[in-house]
Amino acid sequence: MTVDILPALPEELRMVAEATGRSADKEFDRARVRAFADGGDGPGESYLRAGAELGWFGFLAGTEHGGGSASGNGFTDAAVVAAERGARLQPGPYTGHSVVVRTLSRAGARADVLPKLTEGECWATWLGHGGGITATTSGRGLRLDGDVTAVAHAADCAWFLVTAAGPAGPVQALIPADAPGVTVRALSGVDLTRRWHAVTLSGVEAGADSVLPATRERLAEQHAVADLLTAADAAGAMHADFTLVVEHAKSRIAFGRPIGSFQAVKHLLADTSLWLEMSKGMVAAAAVALGDGSPDAYSLAAAAASFTGERGTEVADNCFQVFGGMGFTWEHDQHFYLRRLTAAAVEYGTPEAHRARLWDLAAAGEAEEN
Amino acid sequence: MTDLNAYRARVGEWLAANTEPRAEARRGDPLGLGREFTPDVLAAERALQRRLHEAGYAGITVPEEYGGQGLTPAHQQVFGEEARPYVLPDFGLMGHVCFDVCIPTMLAHASPEFLARRIPAILSGDDLYAEYFSEPDAGSDLAGVRTRAVRRDDGTWLLSGSKTWTSGGHYADYGMCLARTDWDQPKHRGLTWFAVPATAPGVTVRRIKQITGDADFCEEFFDDVVLTDDDVIGTVGEGWKVTQTMLFYERGGGTSGSVRSRDESGTAGRGRSPVAPDLVRVAAEAGRDADPAVRDVIARAHVDDLARAALGARLGELIAADPAKAAGYASYGKLAGGHFDPVRARAAMRAGGASAIAWEATAADGAVGGEDAQPPAAEVASAQLLNSRFLSIAGGTNEVQRNAIGERVLGLPREPAFDTRKPFNEVLKDARTWNGQVG
Numbered sequence: 001m002t003v004d005i006l007p008a009l010p011e012e013l014r015m016v017a018e019a020t021g022r023s024a025d026k027e028f029d030r031a032r033v034r035a036f037a038d039g040g041d042g043p044g045e046s047y048l049r050a051g052a053e054l055g056w057f058g059f060l061a062g063t064e065h066g067g068g069s070a071s072g073n074g075f076t077d078a079a080v081v082a083a084e085r086g087a088r089l090q091p092g093p094y095t096g097h098s099v100v101v102r103t104l105s106r107a108g109a110r111a112d113v114l115p116k117l118t119e120g121e122c123w124a125t126w127l128g129h130g131g132g133i134t135a136t137t138s139g140r141g142l143r144l145d146g147d148v149t150a151v152a153h154a155a156d157c158a159w160f161l162v163t164a165a166g167p168a169g170p171v172q173a174l175i176p177a178d179a180p181g182v183t184v185r186a187l188s189g190v191d192l193t194r195r196w197h198a199v200t201l202s203g204v205e206a207g208a209d210s211v212l213p214a215t216r217e218r219l220a221e222q223h224a225v226a227d228l229l230t231a232a233d234a235a236g237a238m239h240a241d242f243t244l245v246v247e248h249a250k251s252r253i254a255f256g257r258p259i260g261s262f263q264a265v266k267h268l269l270a271d272t273s274l275w276l277e278m279s280k281g282m283v284a285a286a287a288v289a290l291g292d293g294s295p296d297a298y299s300l301a302a303a304a305a306s307f308t309g310e311r312g313t314e315v316a317d318n319c320f321q322v323f324g325g326m327g328f329t330w331e332h333d334q335h336f337y338l339r340r341l342t343a344a345a346v347e348y349g350t351p352e353a354h355r356a357r358l359w360d361l362a363a364a365g366e367a368e369e370n
Numbered sequence: 371m372t373d374l375n376a377y378r379a380r381v382g383e384w385l386a387a388n389t390e391p392r393a394e395a396r397r398g399d400p401l402g403l404g405r406e407f408t409p410d411v412l413a414a415e416r417a418l419q420r421r422l423h424e425a426g427y428a429g430i431t432v433p434e435e436y437g438g439q440g441l442t443p444a445h446q447q448v449f450g451e452e453a454r455p456y457v458l459p460d461f462g463l464m465g466h467v468c469f470d471v472c473i474p475t476m477l478a479h480a481s482p483e484f485l486a487r488r489i490p491a492i493l494s495g496d497d498l499y500a501e502y503f504s505e506p507d508a509g510s511d512l513a514g515v516r517t518r519a520v521r522r523d524d525g526t527w528l529l530s531g532s533k534t535w536t537s538g539g540h541y542a543d544y545g546m547c548l549a550r551t552d553w554d555q556p557k558h559r560g561l562t563w564f565a566v567p568a569t570a571p572g573v574t575v576r577r578i579k580q581i582t583g584d585a586d587f588c589e590e591f592f593d594d595v596v597l598t599d600d601d602v603i604g605t606v607g608e609g610w611k612v613t614q615t616m617l618f619y620e621r622g623g624g625t626s627g628s629v630r631s632r633d634e635s636g637t638a639g640r641g642r643s644p645v646a647p648d649l650v651r652v653a654a655e656a657g658r659d660a661d662p663a664v665r666d667v668i669a670r671a672h673v674d675d676l677a678r679a680a681l682g683a684r685l686g687e688l689i690a691a692d693p694a695k696a697a698g699y700a701s702y703g704k705l706a707g708g709h710f711d712p713v714r715a716r717a718a719m720r721a722g723g724a725s726a727i728a729w730e731a732t733a734a735d736g737a738v739g740g741e742d743a744q745p746p747a748a749e750v751a752s753a754q755l756l757n758s759r760f761l762s763i764a765g766g767t768n769e770v771q772r773n774a775i776g777e778r779v780l781g782l783p784r785e786p787a788f789d790t791r792k793p794f795n796e797v798l799k800d801a802r803t804w805n806g807q808v809g
Contacts, residue, residue: 007687246780260782263773269780270705270772274681277702281680296643303673355669356662362645 003083003239005232006076006284013071013080016054020084023050030333033089037192037336042091042156052120056081060098060225061105066118073291075225079232079283086236086344089193089336093153095229095348096125099222100161100174106221107212110174113159124159125151128172128222129348133201135164135171140208142166142173144181144201150347154184154197161212162201163219172214173206180204191343193336216364223357224298226348227305228286234312234344235279241337242276245269245319248326265322272318275311282307299361306354309345316341374448377441381452384425389418389456402462403757404584407541412461419459419495429493432473435482437490463586464500464538468492471619472499472546479563479604479612487600488565500542501616502533502566502590509535510770512548512617513557513610514789514797517592519549519564527551529566529595535764539588540577542568546616547592548609553795560794561609565601572596582756614697620765621700646672652718652747656725664721671717674710681706698778705771708762715758718751726751 002009002017009017027047028036036042051057059074059081061067070077078098085094097117101124104114117124127133133146144164154160157177164171177184181204189196212218249260249269259265282304289297316338320327327334345351405411422428423437430446432438439445461468473492476485491497508514517531529549536545545566552560568575572595577585604612644650649668653659685703689696719726729746762768776782788804789797 007684007691246782249782257786258783260776260780261785263769263785266776266780266782267769267772269782270775271709273775273780274702274705274709277684278677278681278706281682281684282677284684285676285680299643300676303676306670306673307677351670352666355666355673358643358645358669358672359665362643365643 001087001243003080003087003236003280005080005083005235005280005287009080010071013077016070016077017080017084019054020051020056020081021088023054024085024088024090026050028088028090030088033091033193033336036091042153042195047092048120048123050120052118054081056094057097057101057120058118060102061114061118065105065108065111066115067101067105073288075228075290076284076287078225079228079287082229082232083236083239083283086233086340087240089237089240089333089340091153091194093123093125093151093157093194095226095233096152096157096161097123098229099126099128099225100124100159102225103161103172103212103218103222104174106218109212110209113174117159122158123153123156124161124174125154125157126161126163126222126226127151127199128161128163128219129226131163131165133162133164135166135173137167138205142171142206142211144173144175144204144206147198147200149198150187150189151197151199152194152343152347154199155186155195160199162206163214163222166214170214170219172212172218173210174212175201175204175206175210179206189343191339193340194343220298220361220364223348224286224290224301227301227354228283228290230344230348231279231286231301231304231308232283234308234341235276235283237337237340237344238276238279238308238312238315241316241319241334241341242269242272244333245272245322249322259322268318268322272315275315279304279308279311279315295365299358299365302354302357302361305349306351306358309351309354312341313338313345374444377445378448378452381427381449384427385453385456388421388425389453389458392455392457402460402466403580403586403760404582404753405460405462407462407538412541415459415461416495418457419461419493422459423494428495429473429489432477432489432493436477436485437493459495461498461541462538464498464542467501467537467620468499468542471616472501474619475546475612475616476603478615484565484600484603497543498538498541499544499546499565500536500539500568500588502536502539502545502547503616504533504535506532506534506589510767512613513561515548515550515561516798517547517549518553519551519562519597521551525599527564527597527599527601529564529572529592529597532589532591534578534587534589536575536588536590537586539568539575539590540585544568545590546603548613550794551609552607554793555607556791557789557794557797558610560607561613562606563603563609563612564597565603566592566595566597570595570597582753617766618697618700621697621704621771643672643676645669646675648747648750649714649718649721652726652751653721655747656722658721658723658725664723667717667720671714674714678706678710695779698774701766701771701774701778704761704766705768705775708759708768708771711761712758715751715755719755722748722751 002021027050028043055070058067059069059077082094101117104110116122127148130148132148133144135142135144144162159174160177161174181202183200185198187196187198249265250258252259286300286304289300320334320338323334326332426439427449429438430441430449431443434440505515505517507516519527519529521527545568547564547566549562549564550560551562572593574591575588578587578589579585646668649671650659653664658664682703685699688699726748729748732746777784
């Protein structure tokens with residue numbers, strides 16, 4: 001089963017999607033996901049290596065940096081992988097990692113770090129969303145202070161890409177997770193399919209070689225990558241949850257017939273599948289636009305995140321309703337989808353925040369045209 | 371490809387030389403409601419259609435022997451793209467019914483003789499076809515029609531009954547009419563389609579005044595209208611098959627990307643994406659466009675517009691990948707319209723606040739400036755609100771689309787039906803005395 005973000009995947013990408021599913025089922029199957037949710041271990045090194053072999057981490061990097069696309073559009077590739085991962089409730093900061101890979105590749109920076117990220121030697125993530133970090137100038141580099149909360153898998157990361165408010169606007173730096181002054185604190189979280197952390201930076205020194213250009217365009221692209229992959233992961237989770245609930249509606253008998261034959265249930269599921277189809281359509285539209293470099297690509301990505309944020313939780317709610325009491329049991333997988341979709345809806349911004357960015361992007365576009 | 375490029379160039383040249391550039395959208399609704407088809411207006415539209423036909427741009431995918439061009443859907447799409455900036459013949463909603471629903475349905479089911487006789491006159495704009503379909507007592511339950519056609523000893527048919535909600539029935543030349551020809555058969559059998567001349571003796575057409583004050587639809591009464599076998603579309607008694615084809619086209623299944631964003635300039639992949647300009651105008655005229663709450667309402671509608679456009683593209687791909695499920699997929703586009711049009715119309719009213727419910731009377735109401743004057747955004751928003759449940763009801767309600775999606779796409783079982791096996795004349799009798807008992 002693949003999530004079919006695009007109904008007709010190019011052959012190379014279909015193979016990536018199927019191999020991603022097989023790899024996830026082998027390296028971190030549902031039993032491992034459940035054990036992880038119960039506090040068990042996350043995936044080991046072989047998991048990252050297996051992902052890297054499928055190209056997971058290189059789709060958004062140029063070939064000169066060890067990256068490469070399967071279909072010709074790395075954004076579609078990454079979205080397809082994110083969707084398969086979401087459907088299988090896979091752990092790991094794939095979204096944040098992809099933002100870092102894209103940024104380093106585009107900046108042509110940190111040739112010492114980028115190959116480690118594309119080859120799956122370690123995770124990295126993006127601390128670019130929360131806005132809680134400030135920067136002061138320190139020699140030729142920066143000194144960073146502040147907190148970011150609800151960072152997925154920060155403790156698994158070797159590198160952080162930090163956006164901070166500097167004296168003259170936003171600045172960015174790539175810092176090692178073990179740099180002096182970095183504290184990563186485990187949090188409890190609603191989404192048990194991932195681990196959540198708070199990251200505190202106090203007087204962290206980022207040398208000149210760590211500082212990256214923080215142009216508006218670069219920051220906007222980072223948001224767009226995060227939006228796209230968050231939406232894709234959510235679409236995958238919606239797809240998997242919805243697939244389960246349709247099977248349930250066909251097999252569960254009440255009042256002498258399958259409950260899916262009752263229009264009250266059937267119509268709820270039809271609406272739910274409309275949200276799912278639209279979500280997939282949005283993810284595909286955003287991925288294609290990003291790959292084409294369309295002027296409206298960032299807007300489409302923000303819109304995709306807004307739409308899947310709102311509809312994703314609604315899909316989870318509707319599935320819950322049809323599962324009935326079973327949805328309240330730990331034993332059933334429904335709550336894992338609810339948890340993941342609840343987190344996805346706000347992880348890199350609420351739907352309202354994504355919509356506020358739509359206005360900013362439209363204004364920036366107008367300014368550029370004039 | 372070269373062929374298509376050459377075609378594109380030829381089309382572009384012809385359109386530039388022979389048609390007018392399109393002005394801003396006319397007053398009223400994007401559905402095309404509210405336009406008055408006076409004899410002069412209609413004559414002008416027919417003349418334009420005739421020019422199009424004579425130049426070889428009507429019926430692009432219709433076989434040549436029926437007066438068309440015998441070209442591919444790709445040619446049709448090229449023409450559509452090139453024609454976007456120009457004024458093409460516009461027969462309102464009925465034009466869509468006639469050219470996008472009736473013609474393909476006829477091509478799929480009618481006899482070669484029927485097609486050779488009738489289609490050329492449609493393409494040239496001489497004969498416009500409406501649908502005589504819904505009835506006062508048969509709406510969502512389409513197969514429950516009670517209009518009857520009885521075959522007489524001389525082989526002719528006698529049509530009696532009534533139809534309603536006929537788009538543009540008052541200026542159609544014919545109606546494609548569904549009638550029951552055998553009452554001893556179950557509901558879905560014993561149905562037959564006829565081409566009924568709107569001016570035939572015994573046909574009465576009356577306009578229906580809508581909540582907007584417009585009258586875009588009609589009801590028809592048939593008092594022993596005489597028809598012949600030449601008027602039959604498809605096979606006698608197998609009208610339900612024809613109906614299914616018709617519904618497919620009616621729900622937009624014939625076009626890829628059947629759902630278009632309301633604001634075409636904001637569709638995916640087409641340059642910058644201004645946030646819902648029509649809603650911004652409503653808010654701006656009310657002085658509310660800087661209010662963050664209003665801006666979120668507008669942006670949300672814009673996101674939904676983008677998602678509808680993306681859905682349209684996806685449905686085109688899904689249908690191409692699995693044509694057997696085309697009818698089910700087409701229902702997604704219809705349901706999206708049925709759901710989001712009212713949501714969007716309410717968003718516009720909220721964006722305008724009190725200014726959206728009352729406005730200064732202006733030229734647009736008919737006095738000065740005529741059709742060129744832009745009406746207040748609030749007036750447009752109010753008209754759209756009143757029309758916003760159009761797609762959720764017309765041409766198959768949201769509930770009908772949900773059944774189609776649930777059963778044809780998701781594979782959920784049907785509800786038990788009481789009327790599919792017994793003769794239709796018993797169905798009505800039993801329903802009147804139904805006591806809730808099944809079987």
